[in-house]
Amino acid sequence: MPELPEVETTRRGVAPHVVGRHVAELHVYDRRLRWPVPANLRSRLRGRTIEAVERRSKYLLFRMGANTLLMHFGMTGSLRVYRSPPPRRLHDHVDLVLDDGTTLRYHDPRRFGAMLWLRGSGETHPLLRDLGPEPFDPAFDARYLWRKSRGRRAAIKLLLMDNRLVVGVGNIYANESLFRAGIRPSVPAGRVSLARAARLVTEVRNVLTEAIAKGGSTLRDYVDSRGEPGYFQLEYFVYDRAGAPCHVCGKPIRSTRHGQRASYYCPGCQT
DNA sequence: CTTTGCACCTGTTGGC
DNA sequence: TGCCAACAGGTGCAAA
Structure with missing residues (x-):
């Protein structure tokens, strides 16, 4: 479920x-990811120095000289670090081996992820060009x-998940942020008051901060760079809790859909 | 421009 | 038990 907290946890690891x-x-x-891994990637990468590992939205960016290796984990991707790698397993698609033998192994059963070589910092690449601010960027505030x-x-939930508005908030964290802000996911975005927008910005940041502190969420596939799961799924108020009692008011959590994605909310706590 | 729905692909789950 | 449909965390794209 690599949303922002999982990608950030991977980056730090x-x-x-x-x-x-x-x-x-x-x-x-196996180069068949969302887009094919470029055929010349090996020759591009060999001998280069990794100067930094950054994150933009849900993309991991390896800075190498003037250029950038971009990784995305789709829905099921993960990246592990091995001092010496074990035998490959099903869906291990790429190994990046460093000069000390350390191996970064990219694993992605569903192959919705990506690995691309970007010219320069990649700012003008179509994948990065139109992205909105990071959730922790001061530019993402109530008035914005x-x-x-x-x-x-x-x-409002669809706007929250629109990466032209703000990046990094996927389905899980959109649901959880809206619960904490007391806003039903179905509320038309144009009818959210400035005060409630402020609350929502705060809660998006709170949820993401707490999730990063717990190493992200693991529903099925996600593991961090050491192969460890995250634990934030234990803190969910609404996600995947349809019918279960609200932790705050006890009413059963309801589920619905917005844009083909599952939404969850508490009819007592969210208006 | 906004909004909607589908597509990519594999794996798991739940209903019959 | 077996089969099949529905669904899963992301997001680009075409079409309305």
Whole structure:
């Protein structure tokens, strides 16, 4: 479920093992990801130094000289660090081997992820160009959210998940943020008041901060760079809790759908 | 422009 | 037990 907290947890786990190291080898066992892994990626990467590992939205960005290796984990991807890698398992698609033998292994059963080589910082690449602010960027504040939502009839939850407005908030954390803010996911965005927009911004940040502290959420596939699951799923108020009693008021959590995605809310706590 | 629905692909679950 | 449909965390794209 790599949303922002899972990608950030992976980034923090990977960075200390790779920053300052050179790429010794790249093995691509299956290039059929969301877009094919570029055929020349091996020759591009070999010998380069990884200067930094950054995150933008749900993308992991390995800075190498003037250029950037972009990774995305789709819905089921993960990236593990091995001092010496065990035998490959099903759906292990790429190994990036460093000069000290450390191996980054990319695993993605559903292959919705991506691995691309970007010119420069990649800012102008179509995948990154139109992204909205990071949730922790001061630019993402109540007035911004309020202004952007004026005149929009779509459900507030859909706006929250629109990465042109704000990045990193996927289905799980959208549901949880809206619960904490006391806002039903179905509320038309244009009818969210400035005060409630402020509450929502605060709760998006709170949820993401807490999730990062718990190592993200593991529903099925996600593991961090050491192979450890996250634990934030134990803290959910509404996600995947249809019919179960609200932890705050006891009413049964309801489920519905917005844009083909499952939504959950408490009829007592959210208006 | 906004909004909607589908597509990518594999794996798991629940109903019959 | 076996089969099949529905669904799963993301997001780009076409179409309305």
